[in-house]
Amino acid sequence: MPRTDLTDPAFWARPPQDRLDAFRALRRLDAPVYFRERDGGFHALVRHAHVVQASRHPELFISGTGVTTPRPARWVRTVFGDSMVNLDDPRHARLRGVVSRAFTPRVLARISADVERVAATLADRVAADRPADFVTAVAGPMPLQVICSMMGVPETERRALLAQVDHATAGSGTRRRLRVPGKSLRGLARLHTVMAKVARQRRREPADDLITALVSADLGARELGAFFSLLLVAGVETTRNAIAHALHLLTTHPDQRDRLASDVERYGAGFVDEVVRFSSPIVQFRRTVAADCELDGHPLRAGDDVVLFYASANRDEAVFTDPDAFDLTRRPNPHVGFGGGGPHFCLGTSLARQEMTVLFRELFARFPAIRSVGPPEPAPSSFDNRVRRLEFTF
Ligand code: HEM
Numbered sequence: 110m111p112r113t114d115l116t117d118p119a120f121w122a123r124p125p126q127d128r129l130d131a132f133r134a135l136r137r138l139d140a141p142v143y144f145r146e147r148d149g150g151f152h153a154l155v156r157h158a159h160v161v162q163a164s165r166h167p168e169l170f171i172s173g174t175g176v177t178t179p180r181p182a183r184w185v186r187t188v189f190g191d192s193m194v195n196l197d198d199p200r201h202a203r204l205r206g207v208v209s210r211a212f213t214p215r216v217l218a219r220i221s222a223d224v225e226r227v228a229a230t231l232a233d234r235v236a237a238d239r240p241a242d243f244v245t246a247v248a249g250p251m252p253l254q255v256i257c258s259m260m261g262v263p264e265t266e267r268r269a270l271l272a273q274v275d276h277a278t279a280g281s282g283t284r285r286r287l288r289v290p291g292k293s294l295r296g297l298a299r300l301h302t303v304m305a306k307v308a309r310q311r312r313r314e315p316a317d318d319l320i321t322a323l324v325s326a327d328l329g330a331r332e333l334g335a336f337f338s339l340l341l342v343a344g345v346e347t348t349r350n351a352i353a354h355a356l357h358l359l360t361t362h363p364d365q366r367d368r369l370a371s372d373v374e375r376y377g378a379g380f381v382d383e384v385v386r387f388s389s390p391i392v393q394f395r396r397t398v399a400a401d402c403e404l405d406g407h408p409l410r411a412g413d414d415v416v417l418f419y420a421s422a423n424r425d426e427a428v429f430t431d432p433d434a435f436d437l438t439r440r441p442n443p444h445v446g447f448g449g450g451g452p453h454f455c456l457g458t459s460l461a462r463q464e465m466t467v468l469f470r471e472l473f474a475r476f477p478a479i480r481s482v483g484p485p486e487p488a489p490s491s492f493d494n495r496v497r498r499l500e501f502t503f
Pocket of ligand 1: 164193194195205252339340343344345347348351385389390391394419445446447448449450451452453454455456457458460461
């Protein structure tokens with residue numbers, strides 16, 4: 110096997126099994142390996158225990174310097190506001206508290222209704238248009254439409270937003286910046302304008318939706334814009350990739366598919382967890398060490414970077430029996446696909462679960478023979494396990 114260099118874009122273009130083998134070899138080493146980059150470097154945390162430890166000690170492993178690779182430009186954060194992923198307490202706790210409190214039972218009921226409606230509409234369109242690509246027809250629009258409904262973005266604005274998201278995420282570079290749909294200044298500015306317009310309107314005429322709850326909780330215009338950008342990145346791409354991997358995994362594991370189809374309510378939660386463990390839609394996030402410390406006896410210096418490889422931790426044989434088996438009845442399933450615990454744990458876990466369960470329930474009911482044709486076409490990336498295209502038939 111070629112030597113592993115996690116900073117080399119060529120590594121991320123290697124076949125998935127090669128990469129998993131390389132991570133298995135790294136997990137066997139006594140200590141995290143340090144990889145040098147042009148402007149610094151990082152300790153690669155590849156074991157489950159190390160990812161969990163770094164996630165749960167935010168006082169030592171901080172996010173304020175930026176968690177994506179490379180880091181978002183300072184001026185982008187200054188002009189457009191900070192996302193909560195890139196904040197530490199007390200600012201993180203304040204923002205996360207405001208947002209979490211906005212998910213009231215009424216708002217949640219409305220979101221559930223949106224999820225059901227979007228899934229049914231997409232299934233109708235599949236039946237009518239008979240599309241060939243599952244990603245553009247189903248996996249992409251499902252989370253995008255749900256988040257736009259959640260944020261109250263009018264239908265007339267959604268097409269333009271979708272184009273921005275597609276444009277910003279079209280590149281398949283392996284060291285992409287935080288791919289907010291405004292990698293370009295124009296895209297971000299437009300997003301903020303849309304949010305400001307919706308916010309003004311909800312201040313005048315409050316509704317039972319998330320954005321009304323957020324403006325009533327005094328989230329400023331810049332914070333709203335930053336939150337919406339984050340939702341589009343954190344909530345759309347991740348779920349899109351998870352949905353696409355799910356169809357392919359169910360196709361290649363017919364026994365698991367039969368089980369899920371027999372009772373989606375019963376097996377749905379285990380199905381989502383196992384898809385997220387197995388496919389790790391987010392491959393890694395970064396933290397910076399705040400003070401000299403040790404991780405399992407391995408010394409870390411203040412200012413060092415660590416990269417938490419969720420994709421490796423999710424296959425750690427020290428935690429998962431038969432880690433390369435796809436088994437939706439796996440119990441327990443302490444995967445770190447939504448994060449390793451701690452204050453930044455994925456805010457959208459229950460929404461992602463709901464979207465995936467409702468969507469596959471709807472698809473199985475309408476198209477019992479739905480399946481992928483051939484493997485997913487990947488887009489090499491060290492950041493997310495992205496599916497560019499997935500042919501399907503029903
Ligand atoms: C299968 C789908 C998803 C996966 C795999 C996923 C994964 C993750 C991961 C790994 C993190 C970082 C956790 C950490 O640093 O400890 C995260 C954070 C986050 N996710 Fe998700 N996510 C998914 C869906 C969603 C959805 C649907 C939403 C939208 C509501 C969402 C919103 C967020 C937000 C806002 C954060 C930042 C939280 C914070 O910094 O406090 N995610 N997600």
